[in-house]
Amino acid sequence: MLFGFPLATIYLTVLIVIGLCTILYLFFSDLTDGVAEGIPFFDPAVILAFISITAAGGYLLETFTTISHFINFLLAAVASSILSALLYYFLLVPMRTAEVSLAYTDESLAGQTGKVIVPIPIDGFGEIIIESINGVISKRAASFDQTEIPYDQEVLIIEIKEGTVYVTAYESAWPTN
Numbered sequence: 001m002l003f004g005f006p007l008a009t010i011y012l013t014v015l016i017v018i019g020l021c022t023i024l025y026l027f028f029s030d031l032t033d034g035v036a037e038g039i040p041f042f043d044p045a046v047i048l049a050f051i052s053i054t055a056a057g058g059y060l061l062e063t064f065t066t067i068s069h070f071i072n073f074l075l076a077a078v079a080s081s082i083l084s085a086l087l088y089y090f091l092l093v094p095m096r097t098a099e100v101s102l103a104y105t106d107e108s109l110a111g112q113t114g115k116v117i118v119p120i121p122i123d124g125f126g127e128i129i130i131e132s133i134n135g136v137i138s139k140r141a142a143s144f145d146q147t148e149i150p151y152d153q154e155v156l157i158i159e160i161k162e163g164t165v166y167v168t169a170y171e172s173a174w175p176t177n
Helices: 007-032 044-064 069-097
Strands: 113-118 126-132 135-143 154-161 164-169
Touching (some): 044 069, 126 154
Parallel strands (some): 135 164
Antiparallel strands (some): 113 126, 126 135
């Protein structure tokens, strides 16, 4: 008994309250991302996980064992510490460092190949498509060396200026059968 309530009831109440806090954190986590960013384990996701695992472990140990209350809490806290550390190092850290952007920059297009879909005149503009892992990108194109480039010609992107890619005809060294 603690504060006139059985410990199992307290553990269960803490588990429910922290579970609700975790759900709120899922919705509003962007607001708390900058808080103590460089301090490991001082992350709301890790703290909420630690408290909820401790409460769940304490509840289960109180309900199903006859070990002393202090030992139950200690076992739950140690197990929670280990699981929270594993959560932090093997889930949260890799997810934060992963690049999830499908965006591209104009500078990243230089050196790639594309295919002409609108012929490029000597002193005008045409259009090319570039196939990448992000999908198919369509760009306005001009000839880099002032030559006419016909439809369906493979081209190499030399540079990008003001949204226009400057290309030259490209002959692959590998046969395409």
